[in-house]
Amino acid sequence: MDRGSPVPLYFQLARQLESAVESGTLAPGTLLGNEIDLATRLGLSRPTVRQAIRTLVDKGLLVRRRGVGTQVLPGGVRRPPELGSLYDDLDAAGRSPATRVLVDRTEPAPGPVAAALGIAPGSDVRYLERLRTAHGEPMAYLRNHLPAGLVAADTALLETTGLYRTLRSAAITLHSARQSIGARAATAAEAVLLDEPAGAPLLTMERTTFDDTGRAVEYGSHLYRAARYAFEFRLMVRP
Template sequence: MAKSGDRPRAVTESALSTLDFALDRGSPVPLYHQLAQQLEAAIARGVLAPGNLLGNEVDLSVRLGLSRPTVRQAIQSLVDKGLLVRRRGVGTQVVHSRVRRPLELSSLYDDLEAAGQGPTTRVVRHETVPAPAEAAAALGLAGGSEVVLLERLRRTHNQPVALLCNYLPCDLLDLDDARLESTGLYRMMRSAGITLHSARQTVGARSATASEAARLDEKVGAALLTMERTAYDDTGRTVEYATHVYRASRYSFDFQLLVRS
């Protein structure tokens, strides 16, 4: 049952006024496709946020000087992509788009911020612990050596996207929860003079545990994407061993594949 605070938000007039629908009626590109592209770009920029209502097709067609079938076709194409949803008695509503992230050595926080996703972070755990075997091996430490353990919950548009677990050498940099919740870990490393150079990364998938499901607002057994990364700075020092899990319903990696000559 929806809570009173979860009512859909109508698109404000100021939000609509920022949308510059430059429709070229002389273009070979169909008008419905031009409209769909511009609505999709507005969603990607966050101008049309999850939960916003677009209004009805009649009003939108009058505002844009388009036929109702053209507007309906544009909206349907975005419904098919999972960016919009039609709700009986509510109207057409923007839904949470899937986070698409390039597979490269970058910070999730930086990627989400650059994509206009409005990332926020909650520190779940931050303490010094004996390194698990996998973390010790990745960081080049003796078994049982102390490391800094960080567990953070990353959200966009108030919805959880990823649960991040990082193991760091104790002498790497000073960390405090306030900064960890206001910016990204890699940005903090750069500020401390650490230059990231390369990483080894493995991407996989598995089912959510009860704890992960509760934190990520998923069902137990839901599909999760996994990422294991060992990162190195420009001196060759190992600076991070990370194991992250992402909601498969909200997240994907993008690959660029080249033919080997």
């Protein structure tokens, strides 16, 4: 720490800790101890340490756990714009994905859902709400509508695998999708589910997926924690 620098000490500490996390020196799951211990070990004031930790918590690099202390989180998910699922991305990255099914029922299709799926308003659809986690941390709140009878209603299966894997296991060939991405603030209920403060920024994604015959097989409206998740695009210059 350079006490003679115009850069605040908390920022210097935050930058050093961030570098250690990104380089792997501080591996995911590493416990940093509480603020008092850290302040004593580093010879800094407790407010300085608290502000540095808060900076990295806001960036999604650290998490405060009651009774445990401050812990290093796994890096955020960067997802390319391909026709894949969050479950597959997390599984491929070794992030131990898990799912809690909140709702699994048949209901009449609202107008926007019916339009997306190309069916008559009021037709039966299967409605799913799921909470996706990685290493026990909430990552996304997923809401999906599927044409009724498309796949067997097996809530237990959806607790152990992804929706796209379930569709493929039913011999449905996923071909393409129409997707839009945005952002908005979390409602109080969404914040509780995703372990975020009310009003926290969330990434939104709406997607309609089609099989190889052109039939719409799924309409999804998803929310992702902005601190844990990013969509990554590759743009090419048009000749």
